[in-house]
Amino acid sequence: MARPFLFFHLAFALCFFLLIRYLLLADAAVVEHTFHVGNLTVERLGQSQVITAVNGQFPGPKIEARDGDTVVVHVVNLSPYNITIHWHGILQRLSSWADGPNMVSQCPIRPAGGRYTYRFNVTGQEGTLWWHAHVSFLRATVYGALLLRPPPGARYPFPMPHREATILLGEWWNASVVDIERQALLAGGAPNNSVALTINGLMGGYQLTVERGRTYLLRIINAALNYQLFFKVAGHSFTVVAADACYTDPYDTDVIVIAPGQTVDALMRADAHPGRYYMAAQVYQSLANATYSATTTALVTYQRRRQPPSLETPPPPVMMPSMPAFNDSATAQGFYASLTGLLQDGTPTVPLHVDTRMLVTFGLGVTPCAPAQTLCNRTLGSVAGSMNNVSFQFPTAMSLLEARMRGAPEGVYTRDFPDRPPVMFDFTSEAASADSAVMATSKGTKVKALRYKETVEVVLQNTAILGAENHPLHLHGFNFYVLAQGAGNFNAHRHVRTYNLINPHQRNTVAVPAGGWAAIRFTADNPGMWIMHCHLDAHLPFGLAMAFEVDDGPTPDAVLPPPPPDYPRC
Numbered sequence: 001m002a003r004p005f006l007f008f009h010l011a012f013a014l015c016f017f018l019l020i021r022y023l024l025l026a027d028a029a030v031v032e033h034t035f036h037v038g039n040l041t042v043e044r045l046g047q048s049q050v051i052t053a054v055n056g057q058f059p060g061p062k063i064e065a066r067d068g069d070t071v072v073v074h075v076v077n078l079s080p081y082n083i084t085i086h087w088h089g090i091l092q093r094l095s096s097w098a099d100g101p102n103m104v105s106q107c108p109i110r111p112a113g114g115r116y117t118y119r120f121n122v123t124g125q126e127g128t129l130w131w132h133a134h135v136s137f138l139r140a141t142v143y144g145a146l147l148l149r150p151p152p153g154a155r156y157p158f159p160m161p162h163r164e165a166t167i168l169l170g171e172w173w174n175a176s177v178v179d180i181e182r183q184a185l186l187a188g189g190a191p192n193n194s195v196a197l198t199i200n201g202l203m204g205g206y207q208l209t210v211e212r213g214r215t216y217l218l219r220i221i222n223a224a225l226n227y228q229l230f231f232k233v234a235g236h237s238f239t240v241v242a243a244d245a246c247y248t249d250p251y252d253t254d255v256i257v258i259a260p261g262q263t264v265d266a267l268m269r270a271d272a273h274p275g276r277y278y279m280a281a282q283v284y285q286s287l288a289n290a291t292y293s294a295t296t297t298a299l300v301t302y303q304r305r306r307q308p309p310s311l312e313t314p315p316p317p318v319m320m321p322s323m324p325a326f327n328d329s330a331t332a333q334g335f336y337a338s339l340t341g342l343l344q345d346g347t348p349t350v351p352l353h354v355d356t357r358m359l360v361t362f363g364l365g366v367t368p369c370a371p372a373q374t375l376c377n378r379t380l381g382s383v384a385g386s387m388n389n390v391s392f393q394f395p396t397a398m399s400l401l402e403a404r405m406r407g408a409p410e411g412v413y414t415r416d417f418p419d420r421p422p423v424m425f426d427f428t429s430e431a432a433s434a435d436s437a438v439m440a441t442s443k444g445t446k447v448k449a450l451r452y453k454e455t456v457e458v459v460l461q462n463t464a465i466l467g468a469e470n471h472p473l474h475l476h477g478f479n480f481y482v483l484a485q486g487a488g489n490f491n492a493h494r495h496v497r498t499y500n501l502i503n504p505h506q507r508n509t510v511a512v513p514a515g516g517w518a519a520i521r522f523t524a525d526n527p528g529m530w531i532m533h534c535h536l537d538a539h540l541p542f543g544l545a546m547a548f549e550v551d552d553g554p555t556p557d558a559v560l561p562p563p564p565p566d567y568p569r570c
């Protein structure tokens with residue numbers, strides 16, 4: 001009697017399993033969008049401004065996908081500028097062709113009708129990311145959210161929020177950002193500061209309505225070009241649950257610190273007295289003696305019960321959060337150093353064996369003014385950014401990735417990016433950094449070649465040349481573990497033992513302390529060409545960048561496929 005019964009159970013279990021599997025596969029969707037990039041006239045600060053935008057929207061369209069989905073975005077460039085789009089934080093496993101940095105993974109999509117279809121899979125990623133232009137300063141207005149939800153049947157590793165809200169923080173210029181950049185390059189100096197900060201593209205106009213007692217997931221993205229930001233909501237505190245689409249241990253705080261390129265997912269409980277509260281974003285300025293500061297606000301409003309007009313009371317006054325001082329590096333560093341990674345079954349942990357160790361100094365420096373730099377200060381020279389004293393020059397004839405594919409780097413790049421700074425000096429001393437021999441930097445297009453699956457540790461060391469500053473360094477193609485960070489010069493004897501090798505958090509963009517260092521680790525398991533650069537956009541054309549060239553692996557599933565047929569070439 002028992003046997004047929006058991007058989008029935010087994011058959012039922014098998015059918016159920018097949019059904020679930022079918023549903024899961026059937027649910028792995030294709031998320032398809034068309035982006036028309038073109039001119040958009042918007043009114044801000046009492047004047048109309050022509051900006052470059054996607055589909056006539058500012059900020060641009062939100063992309064929502066689930067782990068396992070394929071994302072397909074057809075980009076049509078109707079703008080007057082060269083365009084590329086970067087899917088910031090997407091690992092692009094075996095799809096380096098779709099990464100987007102201009103002249104690194106592709107030549108630009110040409111103006112007046114150029115097209116390219118970006119195609120990539122979302123594999124093992126959940127959380128908040130974003131997309132943005134990756135050519136000149138155009139990402140100032142060409143950006144949007146890219147939200148990755150858990151696959152069907154999976155949950156967040158935290159209580160389900162009632163609602164969620166995307167908070168895109170940005171900067172606004174009352175001029176063409178292409179002109180702003182052009183002028184900075186001609187002068188060989190810093191670009192004009194923005195005239196305002198924005199929240200979801202607005203200055204003071206965004207409103208989040210909440211219900212008392214509910215919890216909201218804020219997906220905060222710093223899309224500003226050149227400034228790190230403090231973010232607060234008056235009368236409320238947060239629990240941070242993810243950064244750069246990597247889950248963190250819950251971290252309670254009333255202030256969020258976020259660098260350009262980074263994202264923070266934070267739960268906010270609407271547990272204040274029902275009323276109206278400002279949310280505010282304010283510049284965090286790490287450069288000594290700098291004076292630029294700006295703040296912008298939006299509203300958090302509690303839903304009010306409908307009253308007959310006779311009983312309606314005037315809305316209560318709005319509370320403003322008390323913001324940190326604009327130069328409060330202690331608060332910034334306190335936030336960054338408090339994050340730890342959430343350990344989940346089945347997710348990889350930090351590699352303990354390291355194949356390659358690098359010490360990479362980075363910051364500013366000077367090079368002689370070029371003849372075309374007509375506004376350049378001939379005494380000082382042109383400001384340059386550098387890593388290990390190489391100021392990265394973007395190739396012009398073809399992209400780094402195309403040259404890698406052809407197996408012919410000659411004339412495009414060289415494989416001699418150094419593992420260590422060529423000259424050792426007291427990196428974070430203002431006096432040592434003022435030596436003109438130390439300030440000079442050389443130009444080159446040098447990459448660091450890595451074997452497939454090589455494990456790499458990079459100690460990123462800021463220098464004080466032209467002023468120590470907290471630079472957010474973004475690595476394409478990988479998430480990395482942030483093992484430790486600290487002030488002053490890195491010292492292996494003292495600092496290696498401070499590494500968190502148990503539950504370090506992962507990011508794609510690390511804000512390295514001003515006049516300090518951060519140690520990161522990753523496994524080079526993604527063949528392609530991956531740029532690592534400062535996400536303060538002012539520093540990218542200065543050359544604060546380098547690239548990793550990762551070899552193909554030994555098996556067919558570890559080989560970068562050929563480029564798609566519509567791949568833009570120069």
Ligand SMILES: *[C@@H]1O[C@H](CO)[C@@H](O)[C@H](O)[C@H]1NC(C)=O
Nearest residue numbers: 038039040050078079080176
């Ligand atoms: C777009 O705006 C730029 C700058 O204002 C202008 O030069 C160009 O003609 C405009 N292009 C189109 C297609 O409207």
Ligand SMILES: *[C@@H]1O[C@H](CO)[C@@H](O)[C@H](O)[C@H]1NC(C)=O
Nearest residue numbers: 070093094095098119120121
């Ligand atoms: C996405 O994954 C599918 C299934 O593994 C694969 O066939 C396809 O080539 C991948 N697409 C890209 C762009 O990597």
Ligand SMILES: *[C@@H]1O[C@H](CO)[C@@H](O)[C@H](O)[C@H]1NC(C)=O
Nearest residue numbers: 045047173174175194195196
């Ligand atoms: C831009 O804004 C700044 C600060 O508000 C103002 O001084 C300047 O005149 C404005 N420029 C233009 C072109 O409107």
Ligand SMILES: *[C@@H]1O[C@H](CO)[C@@H](O)[C@H](O)[C@H]1NC(C)=O
Nearest residue numbers: 174175176179180181183192
């Ligand atoms: C940058 O600022 C300077 C000084 O305020 C101004 O003269 C110049 O026009 C600005 N540049 C652009 C491109 O707006």
Ligand SMILES: *[C@@H]1O[C@H](CO)[C@@H](O)[C@H](O)[C@H]1NC(C)=O
Nearest residue numbers: 288289291325326327328329
């Ligand atoms: C911050 O700026 C204020 C005023 O601009 C200055 O007095 C103070 O010393 C600065 N603090 C730090 C830590 O640099």
Ligand SMILES: *[C@@H]1O[C@H](CO)[C@@H](O)[C@H](O)[C@H]1NC(C)=O
Nearest residue numbers: 189375376377378379380381
């Ligand atoms: C050029 O740079 C030198 C050295 O920093 C400085 O003293 C001088 O004022 C600058 N000249 C101009 C026109 O900005």
Ligand SMILES: *[C@@H]1O[C@H](CO)[C@@H](O)[C@H](O)[C@H]1NC(C)=O
Nearest residue numbers: 389422423437438440441442
């Ligand atoms: C960087 O390179 C330049 C040009 O070769 C050289 O003059 C300078 O001393 C170097 N500086 C450092 C800190 O290595």
Ligand SMILES: *[C@@H]1O[C@H](CO)[C@@H](O)[C@H](O)[C@H]1NC(C)=O
Nearest residue numbers: 287288289290430466467468
């Ligand atoms: C900041 O200003 C102080 C006082 O004027 C000066 O001693 C110091 O060198 C300056 N620091 C930088 C990085 O410019």
Ligand SMILES: *[C@@H]1O[C@H](CO)[C@@H](O)[C@H](O)[C@H]1NC(C)=O
Nearest residue numbers: 081082107108110396569570
């Ligand atoms: C646009 O891209 C083409 C092809 O790479 C390049 O030749 C041209 O200089 C670029 N234009 C600008 C304004 O950068």
